[in-house]
Every structure is written in structure tokens, then in C-alpha cells.
Amino acid sequence: MDKKLIAIDLDGTTLNNNSEVSQKTVNTLNKVMDLGHVVNIVTGRPPRLVTDIYNEIGLDNPLISFNGSLGYNPLAKWNHAYEYNIEKDVVFDILNHADELGINLMAVEGKQLFLANREADDEIGFFPTHLAPEEFVTEENLTEDPVCLTLQISPDKMSKFVDYIDNNYGDTLQISPWGGPDSIVELAAKDISKKTGLEVLSDYYGISQDNIIAFGDEFNDETMLKYAGLGVAMKNGQPKIKALADDITEYDNDQNGLARYLEKYFEI
Structure with a gap:
């Protein structure tokens, strides 16, 4: 064989x-x-x-x-x-629009990178419930381009979030929904x-x-x-x-x- x-x-x-x-x-x-x-x-x-x-x-x-x-x-x-990376400037742009786009949680990851925008409630298991100061997404902590962003979006604003990504980053990023009840999506390099x-x-x-x-x-x-x-x-x-x-x-x-x-x- x-x-x-x-x-x-x-x-x-x-x-x-x-x-x-x-x-x-x-x-x-x-x-x-x-x-x-x-x-x-x-x-x-x-x-x-x-x-x-x-x-x-x-x-x-x-x-x-x-x-x-x-x-x-x-x-x-x-x-x-x-x-395949996402430019870190994109991370900060998306976070700057977090309220209007319904972004509740964001994890920013790479090979040895894991940061988040805030601590999660217990019921959403993927996101950390406790973060040390160096684990928050800040310009000081995020010094490299990540590979993947995982976001939990308010269901009523999902279409607004998708439109924003498509209109601003549609040529470089793709959105992949996880499915399930928690309205989680991934952002990664397109194609x-x-x-x-x-x-x-x-x-x-x-x-x-x-x-x-x-x-x-x-x-x-x-x-x-x-x-x-x-x-x-x-x-x-x-x-x-x-x-x-x-x-x-x-x-x-x-x-x-x-x-x-x-x-x-x-x-x-």
C-alpha cells in the first residue's frame, strides 16, 4: 500500500x-x-x-x-x-467600533498570542473569565499581527457587523460563524x-x-x-x-x- x-x-x-x-x-x-x-x-x-x-x-x-x-x-x-495574519491596526479599528457593531467579546490569537478585550461571563466557555493586565487587548500588549480573531456578537447587530467587515475588509478577511447559541464568529485571512x-x-x-x-x-x-x-x-x-x-x-x-x-x- x-x-x-x-x-x-x-x-x-x-x-x-x-x-x-x-x-x-x-x-x-x-x-x-x-x-x-x-x-x-x-x-x-x-x-x-x-x-x-x-x-x-x-x-x-x-x-x-x-x-x-x-x-x-x-x-x-x-x-x-x-x-496568515491579520494586521493589528484592523483589531484596534474593530474594537473602536465595538458598541455600534455589537461586539461583546473579542479574543485575539496567534501561535503564542492570546489576548481579549474583557473578562467573560462563565456561560461562554471559550473566552477567559479572568485576565491579567498583560492579557488585555491594548496597543502596549498587542505587538504582533494576530492570526485569528474570535468574537461574540449581539445577535441583533450581527448583520451590521458583517456589513462593516465586508465593506471595509472584504478583500482581505473572511467571516466564519461557529453556529450554536452564543453568536460567535471568527475572522481570518480571506480564502x-x-x-x-x-x-x-x-x-x-x-x-x-x-x-x-x-x-x-x-x-x-x-x-x-x-x-x-x-x-x-x-x-x-x-x-x-x-x-x-x-x-x-x-x-x-x-x-x-x-x-x-x-x-x-x-x-x-
Whole structure:
């Protein structure tokens, strides 16, 4: 069998509903790597929420985070490392219009950067509930161009926010809604997606599209699943994602669906 590149999304795919990677999944991924194939995390998560999982699986290779906007190796220098940034002046411009645009919370992130405009209430889990003085978004603290902005917007002002971004930054930024009840959106560089990261990995390893297997469950996995030679949607995936995938796992993410699919595919 040709060497395969296995690209794995995390939430709803590799992780169970408690956001944990099961021991069975760890064992299976390592068996696949022992056969000579490569496994790479390709996630929407920021680095700070990937490192523990990366270490738990026992990886030592590059990973893609922020939905394709950042590619790096946490353990070593990587000559294909990259990042797509947002100019920090844009951050301050958006914050200056926070009230009129309904911006309640904003997290500003990069590879080793995490700032926020204010402390969050407990019910919105992604945003910090306590910030040290150096963790607030100020001109003094924000000294580099970030990779991603995550914002919680008042639902009644969402259309105003979208219009402002489209009218002022539509040629350089894209808006991606999270879905769910908290009205959260991400801002990142335009036309960058998980496919971007997969293309870099494919080039780095010299593995063709035909030999890429990608697993995902959500809308942000669409470009990755379409690019891969074998795009596999999780049983628990969005209907649209399952409809465009080449295959669907027999079991969901809470039943080790990824691991069981790989066991069957590689006959391990």
C-alpha cells in the first residue's frame, strides 16, 4: 500500500463528546503510523487547545491550526511553517467600533498570542473569565499581527457587523460563524481554509492527493474532505458534509468511529 497522509479534525471527529481522545484512538493512530503512514492534526482550534492532544497521541510532526491559517511543528523547526495574519491596526479599528457593531467579546490569537478585550461571563466557555493586565487587548500588549480573531456578537447587530467587515475588509478577511447559541464568529485571512494546510502537508511529504485520507464532521472540514483522495465524514457529521464525502464512518465520534474506520481500512 502507498504511503498515506491521514488528516484528522479534532472536535466531533478524533475527540469524543467530552473533548477527549480515547486510548483506543491513540493506539489505532500509532498502529497506523507504525505501518509507515503519517497522521496530522488539521483543526480549527488554536495551538493552546491542541498541544495536550498532540502530545497524548504521541505526534512529533507538523500540525495545522486556526482552520489552515497556521502550520508549524510544536517540537522542531519546520521549513514549511507558515502563518496568515491579520494586521493589528484592523483589531484596534474593530474594537473602536465595538458598541455600534455589537461586539461583546473579542479574543485575539496567534501561535503564542492570546489576548481579549474583557473578562467573560462563565456561560461562554471559550473566552477567559479572568485576565491579567498583560492579557488585555491594548496597543502596549498587542505587538504582533494576530492570526485569528474570535468574537461574540449581539445577535441583533450581527448583520451590521458583517456589513462593516465586508465593506471595509472584504478583500482581505473572511467571516466564519461557529453556529450554536452564543453568536460567535471568527475572522481570518480571506480564502484560507483547511485545504490550504493540506496542500502544504502534501507538498512537504511528497504525498499526492490520491493518497490523502481526511476525516471531519463540520462545515470547516468541507475543503479538506473535497481535496483529499478519500474524504471521510463522521456518522455524527453535518448532513451537508456527509453528502459531499466519499465515505461515512459506521460509528460516531463517541463510539471511536475514526479508530474503527482506520482499523478496517488498514486491516489492523
